[in-house]
Amino acid sequence: MKRLVSALPLFFTAATLFAQRATPSVSPNSSPSTEDAAAAAAAATGLAGVGVACCIVYFLLIAAAIGAWIFTAIWIMRDAKSRQSENAQLVTVLGWIPxxxxxxxxxxxxxxxxxxxxxxxNCQKKRLEGSAVCPHCGRP
Ligand SMILES: [Zn+2]
Structure with a gap:
C-alpha cells in the first residue's frame, strides 16, 4: 500500500504529460501524423467513455429486468396460492424460469x-372472498 501511494505522484505526472501530448498543438513543427494520432487518441478515449456508459446502462437494464422478474415471480406465487388457482403450480414453476x-x-x-x-x-393472510377454506391455514 505504501509503495502504491508513493508511486501515485509519478502516475499523475505521467498522465499529465500524456494529456499535454494528446491536446492538439498549434506549433508549426508538429507533423500532421502526430495531430492525427492525437485526434485518434481523443476519439478513442471518447469512444471508451461511451462504451463504459453503455455498459453501465446495460447492466442497469439487466438488473431492472431481473428485479422485475423476481418481483413478478413472487407475486404470481403468492397470488396463485391466495386465489387457490388450479394452475398455481404451473404458473409458479413457469414464473421462476427465465x-x-x-x-x-x-x-x-x-x-x-x-x-x-x-x-x-384466522391467519390474516390474503384469501379469496367467499372461499370455502383458507389456502394458508386450512380453516373455513
Ligand atoms: Zn387463514
Missing amino acids: FTWVIALIVHLVTRPKGNLVACP
Whole structure:
C-alpha cells in the first residue's frame, strides 16, 4: 500500500504529460501524423467513455429486468396460492424460469379465479372472498 501511494505522484505526472501530448498543438513543427494520432487518441478515449456508459446502462437494464422478474415471480406465487388457482403450480414453476415468466404472468392473469382478496380471520393472510377454506391455514 505504501509503495502504491508513493508511486501515485509519478502516475499523475505521467498522465499529465500524456494529456499535454494528446491536446492538439498549434506549433508549426508538429507533423500532421502526430495531430492525427492525437485526434485518434481523443476519439478513442471518447469512444471508451461511451462504451463504459453503455455498459453501465446495460447492466442497469439487466438488473431492472431481473428485479422485475423476481418481483413478478413472487407475486404470481403468492397470488396463485391466495386465489387457490388450479394452475398455481404451473404458473409458479413457469414464473421462476427465465424467459417464461411473462407467459406465466399472462396465463395466471387469464386463468386465475376472479374476485376480491380479503384477510383471513384466522391467519390474516390474503384469501379469496367467499372461499370455502383458507389456502394458508386450512380453516373455513
Ligand atoms: Zn387463514
